[in-house]
Amino acid sequence: xxxxxxxxxxxxxxxxxxxxxxxxxxxxxxxxxxxxxxxxxxxxxxxxxxxxxxxxxxxxxxxxxxxxxxxxxxxxxxxxxxxxxxxxxxxxxxxxxxxxxxxxxxxxxxxxx
Amino acid sequence: xxxxxxxxxxxxxxxxxxxxxxxxxxxxxxxxxxxxxxxxxxxxxxxxxxxxxxxxxxxxxxxxxxxxxxxxxxxxxxxxxxxxxxxxxxxxxxxxxxxxxxxxxxxxxxxxxxxxx
Numbered sequence: 001x002x003x004x005x006x007x008x009x010x011x012x013x014x015x016x017x018x019x020x021x022x023x024x025x026x027x028x029x030x031x032x033x034x035x036x037x038x039x040x041x042x043x044x045x046x047x048x049x050x051x052x053x054x055x056x057x058x059x060x061x062x063x064x065x066x067x068x069x070x071x072x073x074x075x076x077x078x079x080x081x082x083x084x085x086x087x088x089x090x091x092x093x094x095x096x097x098x099x100x101x102x103x104x105x106x107x108x109x110x111x112x113x
Numbered sequence: 114x115x116x117x118x119x120x121x122x123x124x125x126x127x128x129x130x131x132x133x134x135x136x137x138x139x140x141x142x143x144x145x146x147x148x149x150x151x152x153x154x155x156x157x158x159x160x161x162x163x164x165x166x167x168x169x170x171x172x173x174x175x176x177x178x179x180x181x182x183x184x185x186x187x188x189x190x191x192x193x194x195x196x197x198x199x200x201x202x203x204x205x206x207x208x209x210x211x212x213x214x215x216x217x218x219x220x221x222x223x224x225x226x227x228x229x230x
Contacts, residue, residue, distance in 0.1 A: 004156075033218075042202055042220030043157070058217060090156050101147070102218060104156030 004105035023091030032074040136203035
């Protein structure tokens with residue numbers, strides 16, 4: 001299994017540009033999440049999904065959209081990038097139910113100029 | 114608001130010594146706690162977890178202790194090695210009502226562990 005994969009690894013955007021961060025997992029996990037990590041900070045939850053067709057907001061959802069059309073994929077969209085969205089983004093997945101280990105991808109480092 | 118926090122932002126230990134990383138949480142409803150290790154440029158990696166109905170759990174060279182009375186969590190690493198150098202995060206899960214208790218993970222800010230040879 002490849003686990004959780006993310007693309008791209010690095011990205012530079014100009015303010016106002018849009019882009020999609022890709023996340024895929026091959027472990028048949030029902031739950032997937034997106035986090036952002038800023039310097040000196042822990043991870044903060046952006047959006048999450050408990051299954052195909054179901055998404056919900058996390059702690060810091062503004063400026064981001066998600067969709068979950070398949071179990072495997074959970075893309076994160078930035079509609080109009082802002083410098084405040086410069087961060088490292090991590091996708092994670094886990095099997096259904098609380099109290100289960102989340103598996104994290106390697107991250108996408110995004111810089112918005 | 115309620116959050117998970119850490120007592121020390123950095124910890125420096127000698128190789129071979131034991132390390133203890135502490136974490137405080139404030140939400141008594143949290144029912145699951147996890148310690149993650151994050152090496153530079155990588156995503157967090159699961160180390161060990163513990164449920165709220167337990168006080169102690171041991172893994173390979175690691176032990177997590179949970180004191181619900183004072184809402185305190187600790188990670189003990191025995192015989193610390195240079196490969197243990199990383200940032201360690203504790204995270205808590207508060208039950209949600211989505212088909213059970215998926216819970217969102219709430220992360221602390223992290224403690225950087227440096228191991229001196």
